[in-house]
Amino acid sequence: MKKRLNHTESLSTIGQLAASIAHEIRNPMTSLKGFTQLLQQTTNEDGKRYLAVINEEIKRMEEILTEFLEVSKPTNNEFEYIELKELLLEVVNFMAPQALLKNIEVSTSLQTECTCKVLGDRNLIKQVFMNSIKNAIEAMPKGGNIYITVSCTEKKDVCIEIRDQGQGIEAAQLDKIFDPFFTTKSGGTGLGLSHSSQVIKSHGGTIEVESKVEVGTSFKFILPLQK
Numbered sequence: 001m002k003k004r005l006n007h008t009e010s011l012s013t014i015g016q017l018a019a020s021i022a023h024e025i026r027n028p029m030t031s032l033k034g035f036t037q038l039l040q041q042t043t044n045e046d047g048k049r050y051l052a053v054i055n056e057e058i059k060r061m062e063e064i065l066t067e068f069l070e071v072s073k074p075t076n077n078e079f080e081y082i083e084l085k086e087l088l089l090e091v092v093n094f095m096a097p098q099a100l101l102k103n104i105e106v107s108t109s110l111q112t113e114c115t116c117k118v119l120g121d122r123n124l125i126k127q128v129f130m131n132s133i134k135n136a137i138e139a140m141p142k143g144g145n146i147y148i149t150v151s152c153t154e155k156k157d158v159c160i161e162i163r164d165q166g167q168g169i170e171a172a173q174l175d176k177i178f179d180p181f182f183t184t185k186s187g188g189t190g191l192g193l194s195h196s197s198q199v200i201k202s203h204g205g206t207i208e209v210e211s212k213v214e215v216g217t218s219f220k221f222i223l224p225l226q227k
C-alpha cells in the first residue's frame with residue numbers, strides 16, 4: 001500500500017495559539033499534582049487508588065504538553081546549507097545506541113557520488129529523521145533492522161529513505177498518520193508525523209509512505225537539492 005502525502009496547512013496562527021494555551025495549562029497542572037499529593041496523605045484506600053489514576057492521567061497530559069511544546073517551538077527560521085549525509089550520520093550516531101538496546105541495528109547506505117546539499121533549518125530537519133527512526137524503533141518490539149538510504153534522483157531532489165521491518169501500518173490508517181494527535185500507541189502523542197510533514201512542506205519537499213502489515217514500513221523524505 002502506497003500513499004503520497006497531501007500536505008495540510010502549516011503550523012500558523014492556530015498552532016501558535018495552541019502552543020500558548022499548552023503553556024498556560026502547565027501551571028494549573030503543577031498545582032493539581034501538588035494537591036493530589038496532599039490528598040494521598042489524608043484519604044482512605046479507595047481514595048488512594050483513585051488518586052493513583054488521577055496522577056497517571058496528569059502524567060499523560062504532561063507528556064502530551066511537553067511533546068507539543070517541543071514540536072511547536074519557534075525556530076529562528078534561518079535556513080543554511082546542510083550536508084545531508086553528515087547530518088544523517090550525526091542522527092544515526094545518536095539513535096543507534098538506543099536502538100541497539102532494543103535489538104535493532106541501524107545501517108546506512110549513503111550514495112557517495114553526490115554531495116546532497118539542501119537548504120534548510122538544521123534542527124528541524126534533524127527532528128524529522130529522529131522522529132522517523134524513533135517510530136521505526138517503536139514498530140519493532142522484537143528487534144530487527146532499520147535501513148537508511150540517501151539517493152539523489154535526477155540530480156534535482158534528494159531522497160532519504162528510512163525503512164523498518166516492523167509491524168507496518170494498516171491501509172485504513174495510512175490516511176490518518178499525519179493528522180495531529182493520531183496515534184496507535186498507548187503512550188503516543190500523535191504529534192511526530194504531523195510536525196514532520198509541516199517541516200518537510202516548509203522546505204519544499206514531500207513525504208511518501210509505503211507499508212505492509214507484519215512486513216515493514218518505508219518513509220521517503222524528498223527534498224530539493226541545492227547545487
Ligand code: ADP
Nearest residue numbers: 135136139177183184188189190191192193217
Ligand atoms: P506517535 O509516535 O506518538 O504515535 P507519530 O505522529 O510519530 O505519533 O505517528 C503516528 C502513528 O503512525 C503511530 O502511532 C503509528 O501508528 C504510525 N507509524 C508511524 N511510523 C510508523 C512505523 N515506522 N511503523 C509503523 N507505524 C508507524
Ligand code: MG
Nearest residue numbers: 131135192193
Ligand atoms: Mg512518533
